[in-house]
Amino acid sequence: MLVIVAPGQGAQTPGFLNPWLELDGVADRLKRWSAVAGLDLVRAGTEASEEEIKDTAVAQPLLVAAGLVTARELFPDEVEARRLVGAVAGHSVGEITAAAGAGVLSAEDALTFVRERSLGMAEAAAATATGMLALLGGDPEAVAAKLAEHGVTAANNNGGGQLVAAGTLEQLDALKADPPAGARLIPLKVAGAFHTAHMAPGVERLQKLAPTLTALDPQVAYVSNRDGEVVTDGAEVLSRLVSQVSNPVRWDLCMETLQRLGATAVIELSPAGTLTNLVKRNVKGVATLALKTPADLDKARELVAEHGGQEKDA
Numbered sequence: 001m002l003v004i005v006a007p008g009q010g011a012q013t014p015g016f017l018n019p020w021l022e023l024d025g026v027a028d029r030l031k032r033w034s035a036v037a038g039l040d041l042v043r044a045g046t047e048a049s050e051e052e053i054k055d056t057a058v059a060q061p062l063l064v065a066a067g068l069v070t071a072r073e074l075f076p077d078e079v080e081a082r083r084l085v086g087a088v089a090g091h092s093v094g095e096i097t098a099a100a101g102a103g104v105l106s107a108e109d110a111l112t113f114v115r116e117r118s119l120g121m122a123e124a125a126a127a128t129a130t131g132m133l134a135l136l137g138g139d140p141e142a143v144a145a146k147l148a149e150h151g152v153t154a155a156n157n158n159g160g161g162q163l164v165a166a167g168t169l170e171q172l173d174a175l176k177a178d179p180p181a182g183a184r185l186i187p188l189k190v191a192g193a194f195h196t197a198h199m200a201p202g203v204e205r206l207q208k209l210a211p212t213l214t215a216l217d218p219q220v221a222y223v224s225n226r227d228g229e230v231v232t233d234g235a236e237v238l239s240r241l242v243s244q245v246s247n248p249v250r251w252d253l254c255m256e257t258l259q260r261l262g263a264t265a266v267i268e269l270s271p272a273g274t275l276t277n278l279v280k281r282n283v284k285g286v287a288t289l290a291l292k293t294p295a296d297l298d299k300a301r302e303l304v305a306e307h308g309g310q311e312k313d314a
Helices: 018-022 026-037 041-046 050-054 056-074 078-084 094-101 107-127 140-149 169-177 197-212 234-244 251-261 274-282 294-307
Strands: 002-006 085-090 130-136 153-157 162-168 184-187 221-223 265-268 287-290
Touching: 002 056, 002 094, 002 274, 002 294, 018 026, 018 041, 018 056, 018 294, 026 041, 026 056, 026 107, 041 056, 050 056, 056 094, 056 107, 056 294, 078 085, 085 094, 085 251, 094 107, 094 221, 094 234, 107 197, 130 169, 140 153, 140 162, 153 251, 162 169, 162 197, 197 234, 221 251, 251 274, 265 274, 265 294, 274 287, 287 294
Parallel strands: 002 085, 002 265, 085 221, 265 287
Antiparallel strands: 130 162, 130 184, 153 162
């Protein structure tokens, strides 16, 4: 079974869209979507500096647009794509890309949603100085106890002993000074404590937007960050996208579900690499491909031809 996944914030790098702009129609599509996203997506993906694209209000629309562009290059026919793809999943903001890929949201509604999401989260991040740290290794119970001791939230569980902690900068500094035994701490290039209660203003903003959008039932299996479950109702997908802003991301459970469904190949949309690396470490026997540039399209199409259209096991 073929699975398509979309990365979250932090996967972007300066100029990563440059090679995609060489393909016919991509620049025009991004220019049209820029009006919806409220952002010059072409400039953001080609000329903007690392500091500029770290900005939540820039990074999130850019990531969703990039995922939609690369998905269309891999699957020009959306109807055929949904016959070939067995499941979709996204990490954090990548869930919006996945929702569009599953047919829940149109590309325009996905970009409208991510525009409001990014602005709401940027506003929330500006209200309090917060951040995120990756924690690698350590005893899970000891790590959880140490996070609780310092009032830090486990915002992401990426599987294989990789957690992302989020909180105020003071809380994170205290954690760095008193880390869990055996754990390595890595600061992340994000602007705030995403997927925590600090993001409540972003949820409120999206709650006002959601009734104006059209959410159709997924046409392929949609695996949710909340609990790794397959969601079959479009309204429920949209509701989960709204609440996800302040809820932890359980990518570990998503990977367990993909394995249970019978995934045999996983293709990650651009800017790719993060999720395929996690899948390689945690889901055995699955072919993976990071679709980073158009040079990867031929290999991706080979995987689609080999694994596409297979029935799900569960």
